[in-house]
Amino acid sequence: MIGERQDRISGARSGARSMGKLPAEGTQARRFGKTRSAQSTALHEDYVELIADLLEGEGEARPTDIARRLGVSHATAIKAIARLKRAGLATARPYRGVFLTQKGQALAERVRLRHRLVVDVLRALGVSSEAAEADAEGIEHYVSEHTLKAFAQFLKSR
Amino acid sequence: MIGERQDRISGARSGARSMGKLPAEGTQARRFGKTRSAQSTALHEDYVELIADLLEGEGEARPTDIARRLGVSHATAIKAIARLKRAGLATARPYRGVFLTQKGQALAERVRLRHRLVVDVLRALGVSSEAAEADAEGIEHYVSEHTLKAFAQFLKSR
DNA sequence: CTCATATTGTAGCCAAGACTACATTTTGAC
DNA sequence: GTCAAAATGTAGTCTTGGCTACAATATGAG
Numbered sequence: 001m002i003g004e005r006q007d008r009i010s011g012a013r014s015g016a017r018s019m020g021k022l023p024a025e026g027t028q029a030r031r032f033g034k035t036r037s038a039q040s041t042a043l044h045e046d047y048v049e050l051i052a053d054l055l056e057g058e059g060e061a062r063p064t065d066i067a068r069r070l071g072v073s074h075a076t077a078i079k080a081i082a083r084l085k086r087a088g089l090a091t092a093r094p095y096r097g098v099f100l101t102q103k104g105q106a107l108a109e110r111v112r113l114r115h116r117l118v119v120d121v122l123r124a125l126g127v128s129s130e131a132a133e134a135d136a137e138g139i140e141h142y143v144s145e146h147t148l149k150a151f152a153q154f155l156k157s158r
Numbered sequence: 159m160i161g162e163r164q165d166r167i168s169g170a171r172s173g174a175r176s177m178g179k180l181p182a183e184g185t186q187a188r189r190f191g192k193t194r195s196a197q198s199t200a201l202h203e204d205y206v207e208l209i210a211d212l213l214e215g216e217g218e219a220r221p222t223d224i225a226r227r228l229g230v231s232h233a234t235a236i237k238a239i240a241r242l243k244r245a246g247l248a249t250a251r252p253y254r255g256v257f258l259t260q261k262g263q264a265l266a267e268r269v270r271l272r273h274r275l276v277v278d279v280l281r282a283l284g285v286s287s288e289a290a291e292a293d294a295e296g297i298e299h300y301v302s303e304h305t306l307k308a309f310a311q312f313l314k315s316r
Numbered sequence: 317c318t319c320a321t322a323t324t325g326t327a328g329c330c331a332a333g334a335c336t337a338c339a340t341t342t343t344g345a346c
Numbered sequence: 347g348t349c350a351a352a353a354t355g356t357a358g359t360c361t362t363g364g365c366t367a368c369a370a371t372a373t374g375a376g
Contacts, residue, residue: 040332064353076334078355083332095341095354125279126308135305142296150284198362222323234364236325241362253324253371 042141045111046070047080048089051098052108061098114148115140121151124158200299203269204228205238206247209256210266219256272306273298279309282316 050069054061067077081098084090089104100108118140122132143151208227212219225235239256242248247262258266276298280290301309 043333062353063355072333073335074354075336075356079333121283122305122308125312127305131302131304131308135300135302138300139297142293142300144289144293146289147280147285147293150280150289154283201363220323221325230363231365232324233326233366237363 043080044084044087044089045107045141046137047077047084048100048104048108049111049115051090051100052105052112055099063098066098111140114143117148117151117155118143120155124155201238202242202245202247203265203299204295205242206258206262206266207269207273209248209258210263210270213257221256224256269298272301275306275309275313276301278313282313 047066047070050066051061054065054069058065063077063081064074066081067074070077072080081090081092084098084104085092088101089107090098090100092098115136118136119129119132122136122139123129127135205224205228208224209219212223212227216223221235221239222232224239225232228235239248239250242256242262243250246259247265248256248258250256273294276294277287277290280294280297281287285293
């Protein structure tokens with residue numbers, strides 16, 4: 001039973017993700033799809049979070065340190081930083097370190113709160129601090145506002 | 159205050175991810191890193207999960223249906239299926255649909271259980287079913303075994 | 317049995333993320 | 347003030363995951 005009916009939809013669904021072209025996201029793509037585009041955001045969030053950490057803790061955020069903390073080569077970090085600049089999240093002058101724009105700082109703040117919330121919830125559920133920290137790093141990028149609110153509520157009332 | 163001292167560490171950290179070259183993962187790369195390599199796994203899991211769903215519900219899993227459900231072009235789906243084959247998770251004969259290998263079925267089963275567990279926990283925390291389903295799709299790929307156990311425990315004892 | 321239509325498949329292009337290798341700047345010791 | 351070492355930056359290559367456009371194969375009507 002392979003070839004029988006079909007209900008076109010084909011055409012409709014075109015360009016998405018990358019730049020410009022939005023997903024359209026009106027079809028049957030039930031879940032998924034959102035996750036897709038979120039992927040690229042996750043990296044931005046990781047970098048911004050780390051840069052904020054470094055700026056606060058060390059007073060500066062240098063590509064080499066960023067690379068080391070993220071476990072990637074410095075070249076990779078530098079390219080990522082370039083993307084952050086393009087996204088208007090950070091500024092960086094050659095050999096002068098990386099800084100966050102207002103937008104970047106705002107994102108860092110949001111990410112930080114979210115991270116803490118996720119970790120706290122995991123711990124409240126009985127997950128060890130180490131595992132909570134580790135898992136949160138991956139999970140946090142996919143927690144919606146709605147769920148975040150529920151988390152806060154849960155922590156408050158127990 | 160950017161240029162002053164420094165405490166090298168540079169070299170050490172090299173090749174990683176793709177194929178072969180393992181991360182080494184011994185340095186300061188605290189969290190992150192794991193998340194990286196997991197990324198590519200997530201897609202495999204999504205496809206396998208969906209293929210299992212289709213096989214069970216429709217009796218067949220055709221590239222076109224897979225593409226539609228995932229909200230991607232059929233070409234993208236076909237390429238992904240090729241990767242699944244390479245990974246030994248699925249088989250597919252031209253114009254004959256896609257099937258899961260034993261390995262693929264095992265993965266599908268694990269993914270399914272995990273998905274359910276994550277959704278149940280989210281709901282238990284007060285997240286609406288819709289949001290729980292949606293968020294779980296992204297979250298589930300980053301929940302470790304340890305955390306999964308904690309989730310099961312939490313659900314049982316409450 | 318033919319042929320239009322739908323489904324599959326292939327090819328070519330793109331951006332993101334990573335890497336290695338090599339080039340350029342800075343810094344800090346002399 | 348020089349100069350080696352460290353930090354930065356640049357170039358080139360790879361894989362993944364997407365897309366569009368075009369080619370090939372099946373199917374189902376008629």
